[in-house]
Amino acid sequence: xxxxxxxxxxxxxxxxxxxxxxxxxxxxxxxxxxxxxxxxxxxxxxxxxxxxxxxxxxxxxxxxxxxxxxxxxxxxxxxxxxxxxxxxxxxxxxxxxxxxxxxxxxxxxxxxxxxxxxxxxxxxxxxxxxxxxxxxxxxxxxxxxxxxxxxxxxxxxxxxxxxxxxxxxxxxxxxxxxxxxxxxxxxxxxxxxxxxxxxxxxxxxxxxxxxxxxxxxxxxxxxxxxxxxxxxxxxxxxxxxxxxxxxxxxxxxxxxxxxxxxxxxxxx
Amino acid sequence: xxxxxxxxxxxxxxxxxxxxxxxxxxxxxxxxxxxxxxxxxxxxxxxxxxxxxxxxxxxxxxxxxxxxxxxxxxxxxxxxxxxxxxxxxxxxxxxxxxxxxxxxxxxxxxxxxxxxxxxxxxxxxxxxxxxxxxxxxxxxxxxxxxxxxxxxxxxxxxxxxxxxxxxxxxxxxxxxxxxxxxxxxxxxxxxxxxxxxxxxxxxxxxxxxxxxxxxxxxxxxxxxxxxxxxxxxxxxxxxxxxxxxx
Numbered sequence: 001x002x003x004x005x006x007x008x009x010x011x012x013x014x015x016x017x018x019x020x021x022x023x024x025x026x027x028x029x030x031x032x033x034x035x036x037x038x039x040x041x042x043x044x045x046x047x048x049x050x051x052x053x054x055x056x057x058x059x060x061x062x063x064x065x066x067x068x069x070x071x072x073x074x075x076x077x078x079x080x081x082x083x084x085x086x087x088x089x090x091x092x093x094x095x096x097x098x099x100x101x102x103x104x105x106x107x108x109x110x111x112x113x114x115x116x117x118x119x120x121x122x123x124x125x126x127x128x129x130x131x132x133x134x135x136x137x138x139x140x141x142x143x144x145x146x147x148x149x150x151x152x153x154x155x156x157x158x159x160x161x162x163x164x165x166x167x168x169x170x171x172x173x174x175x176x177x178x179x180x181x182x183x184x185x186x187x188x189x190x191x192x193x194x195x196x197x198x199x200x201x202x203x204x205x206x207x208x209x210x211x212x213x214x215x216x217x218x219x220x221x222x223x224x225x226x227x228x229x230x231x232x233x234x235x236x237x238x239x240x241x242x243x244x245x246x247x248x249x250x251x252x253x254x255x256x257x258x259x260x261x262x263x264x265x266x267x268x
Numbered sequence: 269x270x271x272x273x274x275x276x277x278x279x280x281x282x283x284x285x286x287x288x289x290x291x292x293x294x295x296x297x298x299x300x301x302x303x304x305x306x307x308x309x310x311x312x313x314x315x316x317x318x319x320x321x322x323x324x325x326x327x328x329x330x331x332x333x334x335x336x337x338x339x340x341x342x343x344x345x346x347x348x349x350x351x352x353x354x355x356x357x358x359x360x361x362x363x364x365x366x367x368x369x370x371x372x373x374x375x376x377x378x379x380x381x382x383x384x385x386x387x388x389x390x391x392x393x394x395x396x397x398x399x400x401x402x403x404x405x406x407x408x409x410x411x412x413x414x415x416x417x418x419x420x421x422x423x424x425x426x427x428x429x430x431x432x433x434x435x436x437x438x439x440x441x442x443x444x445x446x447x448x449x450x451x452x453x454x455x456x457x458x459x460x461x462x463x464x465x466x467x468x469x470x471x472x473x474x475x476x477x478x479x480x481x482x483x484x485x486x487x488x489x490x491x492x493x494x495x496x497x498x499x500x501x502x503x504x505x506x507x508x509x510x511x512x513x514x
Contacts, residue, residue, distance in 0.1 A: 022364050043368070062370040090400070091339055091370045116286050116451060120293065120311050120342045151399045152340075153454050204401045210467060211458040218513045219458070263394065266364055266379060268339075268402040 002047070002071045003182040005239050006163045006231070008140050010047040010075050013182055014064040015040040016092075019175060022265060023199060032190035038178040041200060041236050041267055043092045046167065047075055048160065050137025055083040056107075057142075057158060057167060058235060059096035068096050069103055083135060085110040087169040088147075088155040089121035092268070093235065098122065110135070114146060115154035129156060147171075148219055149205060159227065166229035166244070172251065173200040173236030185240045185247075192238070192247070197254045200236065202264040208255055209263055217252045224248050269430050270325055273479050273487055274411040276300075280321050281429060282314040289423040289447070292484050293342050296415060297325050298408060300386040303332030307406055307415045308483055309346035319349060330354030333385055335377075336361040337417035337483060338403040339369035347371070360385060362392060362404040369402075379404045391475070395419060396467035397500075399453060405471075412478035412490075420500070421485035423448045432479070433492040440486055440496055446503035448485065450510075457511035461504045468497060 002012045018038040020029075029035050045058040045068065054076060060068045072081065081104035086094045089111075101107055111118065111126035113133075118124045129135075129144040145157040149171040158167040174196040180188045201208060208216070224245055232240040232247060240247050271279040278297040283290040295318060298305040304326045310318045322331055331354050337343055339361065351357045360383065361374040377383050379402075382391045393405040397419025406415040422444040424431070433439045449456055472493070480488040480496075488496045 016368050017365050061368040063367040089341060091341070092368050095370055117284070117291070117342070119284065120313055120345075122341075150454055151401070153452055155454075205455075206401060207398075207455045207459075210396065210460060210463045211455070212460045212508070215508075215513050216458050222513065266362065266402045268363060268365060268369060268400060 001182065002075060005184070005233065005241065006165065008049045009160060009163065009165065010049065011182060011233065011239055012045040012047060012060065012068065012071050014043040014060045014067065015178060015181060016042055016061070016063075019267070022267065023175065030195060032193075032196055034177060034189070039175050040178060041173060041175050044233070044235050044237075046233055047072055048137055048140050048142065049075065049079065050140040052138030053082040053136070054079055055085060055135060055137060055142065056081060056100060057085045058087050058093045058169065059084065059100055061092040062095040065096050065099055069099070072100070080104060081107045083108050083110050085158070086112075086123065086126070087157070087167070087235065088112060088150065088152050089123060090152060093169065094121070112154045112156035114156065115152070117154060121154060123154065148223055151205060159229070164228070164230040165233050166227050166231070167233045167235070169235040170204055172197070172232060172234045172247065173204060174234075175199055176238055180238060183238055185238045186242045188238060194250050194253045194257065197250055198257050198261065199264065200267070201254050202258045202261055203267040204236070206263040208258040211255070213255050213259055216255045220248060220252050270321055271430050271432070273413060273432070273481060277408070277411045277413050277481070278325055279481065279487055280318060280325070282310060282317060283424075283429060284313065286423070289444070290426055290429065291423055291448070292421070292482070292486070294483050296481050297322060298388070298411070300388040303386045304329065305333045305335060305385055305388070306331050306350070307335050307481070308337055308343040308417070309334055309350060311342040312345040315346050315349055318346060319353060331357055333358040333360060335385065335390065335406055336371070337406065337415065338398070338400045339363055339371055340400060343417060343483065344371065363402045377404065393471060396464060396471060397453065407475050412476050413481050414475060414477045414479070415481045415483070417483040418452055419449070420480050420482040420488065420496075421448045421452065422482075424486060428486065431486050433486060433488040433496060439492045440488065440499070442499045442502065445496070445499050446506055449500070449503050450507045452484070456504050456507045459504050459508050461501050461508065464504055465501045
């Protein structure tokens with residue numbers, strides 16, 4: 001099941017396993033976690049169907065190969081897939097890239113122009129994109145960006161220009177309940193606040209424990225000024241369509257909190 | 269090329285070429301009392317070479333277990349090949365969601381814990397210098413070798429391919445440590461070098477280390493570790509100072 005979050009932009013979500021035990025949420029669940037409900041840090045992919053061209057941004061994990069193929073096929077109908085974009089070659093993001101290229105042999109593989117190990121990730125023949133590069137899909141248009149907060153050097157972020165949607169892979173992820181699958185943040189059963197963002201970043205981007213906090217907070221201010229997004233489409237959370245900048249502001253508190261909590265565990 | 273690090277630990281080094289330097293993408297073979305263990309499986313890029321070197325180094329017995337630092341492709345690329353070639357190879361991995369990481373039939377190790385593998389004790393360490401969330405550093409109690417990814421690496425010149433830190437004129441050069449970490453652990457552009465140093469010291473003080481065995485660098489002898497560490501922190505300081513946020 002997928003959801004169209006804006007005309008032509010489809011959100012595909014893989015919930016992944018129940019993470020309550022990893023988060024130690026089972027015994028004393030916080031306010032955002034309903035006892036008995038399962039907690040997930042999903043993988044998200046986005047299928048952009050423009051009037052002229054189509055583009056898949058990330059490919060979910062190898063555990064969802066058939067689900068991805070079925071949902072993409074269902075959305076595309078008679079259309080073809082023109083671009084498969086890999087934000088970074090982490091397996092939960094790139095795990096089905098080869099399979100999708102096999103399924104749509106005319107599609108072009110697009111990968112980050114950053115880093116220097118592309119041959120180790122089967123990305124040496126990809127069309128490489130860097131800051132400011134664009135792909136015109138007709139009534140939609142994407143622009144690529146150097147990622148600010150990342151876990152691997154071969155990495156790229158993206159915006160969709162007509163809707164000012166930011167795709168800040170892996171930044172701004174957070175856990176949510178299974179009942180909120182494919183809900184927008186404003187539809188979720190509990191408010192999404194610093195606590196959920198902390199649970200994600202203190203695990204996945206654990207290196208925040210070792211940073212100069214003020215420097216990271218200045219970087220977040222710069223990102224807000226640069227992108228000023230109307231919508232945020234995270235790789236590991238729910239889509240934010242209201243008050244997107246306020247959620248980016250919350251990340252400044254998250255970085256400060258990680259100095260106090262330290263690393264909370266692992267994900268992945 | 270195989271290089272003995274201790275009586276029971278052999279470095280099987282492979283590299284990829286960049287424009288003006290090379291980068292190791294290695295595996296390490298451990299001879300345990302009841303079989304052979306490899307730390308990481310290497311890249312598909314080096315599949316045939318690694319497999320053949322392991323075949324020779326084990327006197328055709330093959331590998332019995334793989335301990336994985338993390339699931340990144342250059343580290344996990346040959347797991348299926350090893351299983352096809354040598355049968356029931358046990359996979360030990362720290363991933364909490366192995367199916368999401370494309371890891372089949374993995375035995376979970378816990379970061380912060382220890383485990384007996386083929387009669388040998390290993391501890392799994394929360395790495396201060398890594399990229400993926402589930403990365404673990406691996407300490408082999410018998411040899412006192414600490415296996416690391418992706419931190420503690422360095423680039424090298426082709427003629428330095430088989431060096432350990434003791435083979436350089438004066439331990440692993442600063443520039444090779446700096447360039448490697450600048451390019452591969454990009455988050456260091458935000459690092460507070462003092463926090464990183466404290467964390468590395470705390471980690472290393474827990475274990476008596478005979479050598480550090482990085483997947484992406486030349487092994488560092490224990491006697492050279494202080495020098496390497498000073499250069500690493502100086503590199504982190506340079507990386508963060510070069511990245512200015514207005």
